Amino acid sequence: MTKLAEPEKLRTLKHRWGRTIEIWVAYQVFLNDEVKIGPTFTCINRDLAKQTTHTLLTCYYSYLFSLFDRSGINFEEISAELVVNASHKASEVRTLILEHWEDIRSPMTQIRNNIGFHGAVKEKGKSLGYSAYFSIHPFSSEYIMTLMRVFFRLMEEVYESRETIARQVNPGEIDLLMEQAKLTKEMIENSAEDFTIEPILTIANLDEDGNGYVN
Numbered sequence: 001m002t003k004l005a006e007p008e009k010l011r012t013l014k015h016r017w018g019r020t021i022e023i024w025v026a027y028q029v030f031l032n033d034e035v036k037i038g039p040t041f042t043c044i045n046r047d048l049a050k051q052t053t054h055t056l057l058t059c060y061y062s063y064l065f066s067l068f069d070r071s072g073i074n075f076e077e078i079s080a081e082l083v084v085n086a087s088h089k090a091s092e093v094r095t096l097i098l099e100h101w102e103d104i105r106s107p108m109t110q111i112r113n114n115i116g117f118h119g120a121v122k123e124k125g126k127s128l129g130y131s132a133y134f135s136i137h138p139f140s141s142e143y144i145m146t147l148m149r150v151f152f153r154l155m156e157e158v159y160e161s162r163e164t165i166a167r168q169v170n171p172g173e174i175d176l177l178m179e180q181a182k183l184t185k186e187m188i189e190n191s192a193e194d195f196t197i198e199p200i201l202t203i204a205n206l207d208e209d210g211n212g213y214v215n
Contacts, residue, residue, distance in 0.1 A: 004085055006161055013073060013079075016063075016073050020060070035049060065116070065117075079151070085158050087158075104136050107136050111129050114128055137188045143181060146181040150177045153173065
């Protein structure tokens with residue numbers, strides 16, 4: 001099948017997606033302790049590494065929000081036009097993405113507006129931003145990111161990319177990613193009542209009720 005010309009909106013969406021992946025990589029590097037720490041390095045101690053990890057998480061969530069920004073790059077709007085020419089699977093994946101995004105849109109907005117791309121003027125707003133983490137399961141962003149990986153791979157099947165992609169899609173990769181997304185969704189549902197964000201409690205100086213700074 002001859003591929004269609006890549007629409008400008010898809011290129012713009014993919015560009016923002018690429019930046020989101022890069023922020024995610026930086027966050028994972030710090031989260032998984034893959035950074036050099038010590039007095040002879042830029043990251044001089046573990047306290048700084050911990051705080052940087054949190055700041056990168058805030059940036060990551062803000063970038064993820066920007067993919068669904070109704071006043072900017074809007075995945076919902078752009079993808080509706082793209083899936084017309086794609087397989088039914090692309091429409092199904094799009095629906096799964098939007099359903100879960102709607103579940104976390106409000107707290108993600110609070111994070112982005114109060115401590116992320118924008119900063120609250122007052123302490124109350126800042127505390128509201130940090131408290132929003134308690135309404136987002138830690139696996140929620142990973143679930144959406146995995147489904148987004150599937151979506152963009154499905155777009156590669158339909159539209160001729162104007163930029164050379166870093167790697168080719170391997171046979172069976174989409175099915176493996178869908179299975180990963182399914183397992184992640186199950187983990188979210190099975191731990192919806194007792195998931196922990198203890199690292200954020202420590203880093204952000206929140207009390208156990210998420211009421212803001214305690215010092």
